[in-house]
Amino acid sequence: MSKLRYALYTGCTARESTPELLSSTMAVADKLGIELILLDEASCCGASHLQDFDEMLAYTLNARNICYAEKMGLKLVTICNTCQLNTAMTKHQLDKDPELKEKVNAKLAEVGLEYKGTSEVQHFLYALIQDYGLDKVREKVVTPLSDFNIAPFYGCHNIRPSELHEHSTGGENPYNPTSLDSLIEALEGNTVDYESKNKCCGFHVDLQAPQTSNALTGTALLDAIDNNADMIVTPCPLCQLNMDLKQHSAGKQLGRDIELPVLHMPQMVALALGCDEKSIGLKYNVTKATQFSK
Amino acid sequence: MIHTEEEVIKEVLHLNEEEHRPDFAHTRKVKVKVFRFNVETDYLPYYKTYEMKVSKDELILDLLNRIKWEHDGSFSYRRSCRHGICGACAIKVNGKAVLACKENAQDLVKIFGNELVFEPQSQKRAVKDMIIDKSDFWEKHAAVKPYVEATVDPRPTKETLMTPTKAEQFLESDYCIQCGACHYSCPALEVNEDYLGPAALVSAYRFTIDPRDEASEERLELTSQMGIGVWDCVKCNECVEACPKEINPIEKITKLHNMQFEQGIAKRNVATKHAEGFVRSIKKYGYLDEQDIVMYSEGLGVVKHMSEAIKMIKAGKIHPFDVMKKKMPRSKNLDEIQKLIKITQTNKL
Known part of the structure; x- marks a missing residue:
């Protein structure tokens, strides 16, 4: 197999409040011999809020991001579910609606760009599974995670709407997703089966409806705790932030103590592959994963 | 779905007899676990399990009918048009919302395996079995x-x-x-x-x-x-x-x-400022300024985020003294982004 190369769309969070996501992603890619080229020209995807304010602007900025992956002739790989949704949604709308594509391209032409629709858009989780292969990941494991019960938290925007993600996820069913479970198993961890694994963390209403957000985050965390999880693992930094940071306020609202480490998917893989401590970046997690401290 | 004449006759003749049910090539044994509750007599809901042979053309509605007609006449659910247009037979199967008259049972077996769980759309609103107070x-x-x-x-x-x-x-x-x-x-x-x-x-x-x-x-x-x-x-x-x-x-x-x-109906509040605030950040950096968006959207309300901000500072996630925004990432070719915003943005707050 020739070396896998991707254009990495980091999104904002990985470059700001969750630097551990970017460093662990790069470390994992390095260990597996995957080349990730940073898409430094890219802008914010609008995080599913910009489109509420100005939909056309959101399409245009997302199309511009994809243009740069197209220029390199590479697949655009995301490490945030919401980046994945917004980028894939833009691609989907532009590819099916020539009129919209033309409108967006008229704007892009002003800055010398053209959206063609030639680059695929995929979350790193699914690139690992589909392009690299879990069997090969399994071979690279140096620290099996067999001592831990790991609760997969899929995050909405990678699995819903399923029609949009079908191709990039290889047909993941949002009512019974399995990809993250299989990854945990490939790293020899014990997967925790719990109802909340495909539910919403509430991140997107955290400012305007904190009670909704806390109730959803807290319920998912407690569900994992009640099913003997030692930690949660998620491919989405927004889920990670909400679940990691809001444990106290969610616990207060729901009347129970909540303490459970929440790891980024690449942090978990990096731990199993024996990447260095600095790139795994566990010090950036608010709820400390003490299991891994030496 | 086209059937041979023989299949149609067989189906008509043996409609309710499990053993003689037309055995289309892919009949499967399925465990159907059904939510039962009667608001007038039961304190708590309970589940009853039925083993059924399910042929490849049967819908969830067919299974609901068979439970009522062949096993327990008291089992209750709503149904009417059988054409996916009245909306009466909506229930949940293994947590997935379905219209019973539209959903093929074996399609669900493919997703969830051989145990299907039938539940009302909302358990807390259950009146009798699948029927809820809507x-x-x-x-x-x-x-x-x-x-x-x-x-x-x-x-x-x-x-x-x-x-x-x-x-x-x-x-x-x-x-x-x-x-x-x-x-x-x-x-x-x-x-x-x-x-x-x-x-x-x-x-x-x-x-x-x-x-x-x-x-x-x-x-x-x-x-x-x-x-x-x-x-x-x-x-x-x-x-x-x-x-x-x-x-x-x-x-x-x-x-x-x-x-x-x-239409100028959106009032300035934490939610609308949050949506609009993205443009403000993207114009400056290409990226979202995560700290600014919270301060801008909340205004004075930002104080309620203090304890979380302190946790983030302790973990090294945010940098409160970075007033020059040196740690803030900036997109390459930011001028393109700024120009696109200028020529594309139509809405205002």
């Missing part, structure tokens, strides 16, 4: 004025015509059958009973976009209210997944958001 759904529905409000000439001399372009703008929102699948799959509604929810918001969109309607402003005002309107959608896309008519409710919610800005 009054909350209808109250929300009624609240958005789900009808065209117009001054109509009682003796019109010509038809009110609708152009194809206008009709397309409905985005099929008029296909809604009020089954409640999206409403009872919405996690925001589950924890915030005041929220109108996806079905009512689809309805609000459907009549707001109607060129004959005169209550658009009123509906946009209502759906822009914090606590009940579009800003309480958590963006989980559960409604998109649940809708048996493929209406894509969240798309209509986004359109309502847009219309509130376009």
Whole structure:
């Protein structure tokens, strides 16, 4: 197999409040011999809020991001579910609606760009599974995670709407997703089966409806705790932030103590592959994963 | 589905006899676990399990019928049209919202394995078995004025015509059958009973976009209210997944958001500033300034985030003394982004 190369769309969070996501992603890619080229020209995807304010602007900025992956002739790989949704949604709308594509391209032409629709858009989780292969990941494991019960938290925007993600996820069913479970198993961890694994963390209403957000985050965390999880693992930094940071306020609202480490998917893989401590970046997690401290 | 004449005759003759059921090549044994509850006699719900042979053409509605007709006559559920148009038979199977008369049973076995769990759309609203009290759904529905409000000439001399372009703008929102699948799959509604929810918001969109309607402003005002309107959608896309008519409710919610800005109905509050604030950051850096967006959206309300901010500072996630924003990432070719915003942005707050 020739070396896998991707254009990495980091999104904002990985470059700001969750630097551990970017460093662990790069470390994992390095260990597996995957080349990730940073898409430094890219802008914010609008995080599913910009489109509420100005939909056309959101399409245009997302199309511009994809243009740069197209220029390199590479697949655009995301490490945030919401980046994945917004980028894939833009691609989907532009590819099916020539009129919209033309409108967006008229704007892009002003800055010398053209959206063609030639680059695929995929979350790193699914690139690992589909392009690299879990069997090969399994071979690279140096620290099996067999001592831990790991609760997969899929995050909405990678699995819903399923029609949009079908191709990039290889047909993941949002009512019974399995990809993250299989990854945990490939790293020899014990997967925790719990109802909340495909539910919403509430991140997107955290400012305007904190009670909704806390109730959803807290319920998912407690569900994992009640099913003997030692930690949660998620491919989405927004889920990670909400679940990691809001444990106290969610616990207060729901009347129970909540303490459970929440790891980024690449942090978990990096731990199993024996990447260095600095790139795994566990010090950036608010709820400390003490299991891994030496 | 085309059957041979023989198959049809067999099916008609042996409709209710399990052993003689037409054995299409792929009959499977399925365990059906069914939620049972009678609000008048039971303290708690319980489950009953039935082993059934399920042929490849049977729908969930067929299984509901067989449970009632062959096993327990007291089993209750709603059904009417059997054509996916009345919305009565909506239930959940293994947590997935389905219209029983539209959903093939073996398709669900493929997703969930040989144990199917039948539950009402909302367990806390269960009245008897699959039947729920849907009054909350209808109250929300009624609240958005789900009808065209117009001054109509009682003796019109010509038809009110609708152009194809206008009709397309409905985005099929008029296909809604009020089954409640999206409403009872919405996690925001589950924890915030005041929220109108996806079905009512689809309805609000459907009549707001109607060129004959005169209550658009009123509906946009209502759906822009914090606590009940579009800003309480958590963006989980559960409604998109649940809708048996493929209406894509969240798309209509986004359109309502847009219309509130376009028509100047959106008031300055934490939610609208949060949406608009993205442009402010992207203009400056290309990226979202995560600290600024919280401060800008909340205004003085930012103090309630203090304890979390301190946790983030301790973990090295944010840098409060970085006033020059040296740690803030900046997109390459930022001038392109700025230009695109300038020539594309149409909405204002």
